[in-house]
Amino acid sequence: MPWGDRTGPLGMGPRTGRGLGFCSGFNSPGFLKGPGWGFGRGWGRGRGWRWFWAMNYFPEEVTSPVDEKELLKEEAESLKRRLAAIEKRLSQLEQAEQK
Known part of the structure; x- marks a missing residue:
């Protein structure tokens, strides 16, 4: 819902997008609600700060x-x-220099 005007994406009406507007039953647009449970300060759900340095480890094939x-x-x-x-390119350049 662009600009919170209750028209939905591309003016297609309410409840036609991702449910991030006023029409989802909230008193503020959903995009103001934050990322949801488990994605707070320390990211949580296995994505905590403890492992920030070990992104994707796969054993060598x-x-x-x-x-x-x-x-x-x-x-x-x-x-x-x-x-x-x-x-070949070097030889072309050397020939061009000689001309």
């Missing part, structure tokens, strides 16, 4: 030697292509 070998070969080929492109 184990790769088989065969898969690792294939990945390393692909990476080496990719690096060779990049090096060839760099050398």
